[in-house]
Amino acid sequence: MKSETSLPQAELKRINQEAIAWFTRMNGEPSAADRRHFENWQNASALNAHAYQQVLATWGCADEAGSEVAGEEAAKLKQYLEAVQMVRARRTKRNILAGTAASLFACVAGVHMWLDHPHFIQDFSADYVTARAERRTINLPDGSSVTLDADSALAFYETDDLRRAELLRGIAYFDVKKSGKLFEVGAAKGTTRVTGTAFSVEVHEQDVVVNLERGAVTVLSADQSQQAQLKPGESINYNASGVSTVQPVLIDDAFAWRDGRLIFDNSRLQDVVEQIGRYHSGRIVVMGSKLADYQVSGNLPLDDTQAALASLQATVGFKMYEVGSRLVVIRQ
Structure with a gap:
């Protein structure tokens, strides 16, 4: 059997990526066919089996209970596992000790990121980010203001005829300054469009919720084939399936997170x-x-x-x- 260090880096990378892919699949809901294919893949090469054990060890360093959680969170863990495998792939015969230390550090760091900073990649796309337990009000370049709930992320840009905010995650309360420019908030598979008003947008696991305090907003589906207008004291949900019906909402309750x-x-x-x-x-x-x-x-x-x-x-x-x-x- 060839050793890891004698294989081309591209081949090692391919094997490691396959191991990660099998890890995510086997910790989900694998079918009988998946299990057979996985067994065949492991038996096809000792390097395959070794790579898979390395992935198991990477996650296993978190805790036995963490392995159970991995079944539900495997897709989110994939990016961290890939980062760990990149560190391992750089090992050579001359720095095995250093490589082992780096791998252990990557394991600990990967679990730490999953626990405390699961959105660190997404944050690179944001202009404004709040930490856990932090609420913050931000003055946007157009004179509007936005209050971000804890662990939220927002991007913003302005053109000659448009002001556009992208709520990447979390909850945001917008107090939009009146202007000749349209103000839009994109979140998941939809858009909220206003000129001057006060409202909140909440990104949840399955839905986006829009609550209107004053003014008027129009909520559109991703393809703009569905839309609805809100009046103060009204709320609406939307998701990949479309826009729901308008519902009344207790504004003080909807915005209680600000307090x-x-x-x-x-x-x-x-x-x-x-x-x-x-x-x-x-x-x-x-x-x-x-x-x-x-x-x-x-x-x-x-x-x-x-x-x-x-x-x-x-x-x-x-x-x-x-x-x-x-x-x-x-x-x-």
């Missing part, structure tokens, strides 16, 4: 946990789609995530496990 509270009525548990997670140090993972879709109502403190999670647990009755001090796993 450190989370008020919700018949919301998905996953969306509520996601919002609490913006203020939590580390990661909170909800295991299973049935639990994630469970409908909950309540009024929780965002600035005390332990109290918020305890209140949710008492209401829903889920089990909650803490892995070290950086990972909380919620399951039935």
